[in-house]
Amino acid sequence: MYRSIFFAALIFLLMLTAGCRSDDGFEFSEQGRFVPAFSSERAFQYIEEQVNFGPRVPNSEAHRRAIQYFNDHFRETAGNDAVYIQSFQQVVYGDTLNLYNLIAAFGTEHQDRILLAAHWDSRPRAEEDPYDPDSPILGADDGGSGVGVLMEFANIFAEHSLPIGVDIILFDGEDYGEVSDMDHYFLGSRHWGNNPPVPGYNPRFGILLDMVGGENALFPKEGFSMQFAPSLVDEIWSIAAEFGHGDLFVDQRGGRIADDHIIVEELTGIPMINIIHHRVDALGNVQFPPYWHTHNDNMDIIDKDVLQAVGDVVLELIYNRIPL
Secondary structure, three states, rough: OOOOOHHHHHHHHHHHHHHOOOOOOOOOOOOOOOOOOOHHHHHHHHHHHHHHHOOOOOHHHHHHHHHHHHHHHHHHHHHHOOOOOOOEEEEEEEEEEEEEEEEEEEOOOOOOOEEEEEEEOOOOOOOOOOOOOOHHHOOOOHHHHHHHHHHHHHHHHHOOOOEEEEEEEEEOOOOOOOOOOOOOHHHHHHHHHHHHOOOOOOOOOOOEEEEEOEOOOOOOOOOHHHHOOOOOOOOHHHHHHHHHOOOOOOOOOOOOOHEEEHHHHHOOOOOEEEEEEEOOOOOOOOOOOOOOOOOOOOHHOHHHHHHHHHHHHHHHHHHHHHOO
């Protein structure tokens, strides 16, 4: 994924289409409902199994094996009739890429729904790595961690009835573009937004999980998220503080980060927020962890405590904080 504070044209477009939502209309309160336990051990295992395929770069054998692995897992948890593979092709840099978004629906008895998402591909180059910038990365955190958390959520949703419908989307091709070539990032979310499998799909909100398992993680309140759904951001960060994770979910404004959530909001109007590891320096520049877009983004930097915190906080929101 490529990140920057300023993409002037993109920001201008978002301001025109979305405006600045100081009041998004969302209200949350404790509902007294049971919240099942999250297993960071299983989430870690799912990340490790992804990494063991190798870099999940479109058209690679690892990519083909990974989508089958995801398909098997979500069919086992959501059921065969509740999983859809949205396959498509796109020509990028002269290559025809075979791409796959995976969509899984849980709590299908509920018309009232929310959306959870992550990207599952890994980057085809390591431009931040001083030793081997041209080889693809494993993407344990950048891609793998969000998917691992969602796979564990699928286990939980299959076992414990949901108070609201939850749709999970794994976006492909998020991280394919070369540096600054924003037209060739976010391929999966662009395709999904322009080609909705369910016309008129209108969940309450969406949550994107991106780099949610790395060591020394820090999750400030990402800037576009605070524009799209500030009440949702504030509720999640409030839950984190209640759970003793205020040092992880810091109550500070983060940077404006180009990611799948802005594509979803722009193309569909679904207010989507992003939980993503980053910092903002004294000059207001976004900084990502030192392993970002390098070959050090491997299992050595995955922290089970971070995974546990993210899982616990999001499950509390889903099961116990959304009024029906």
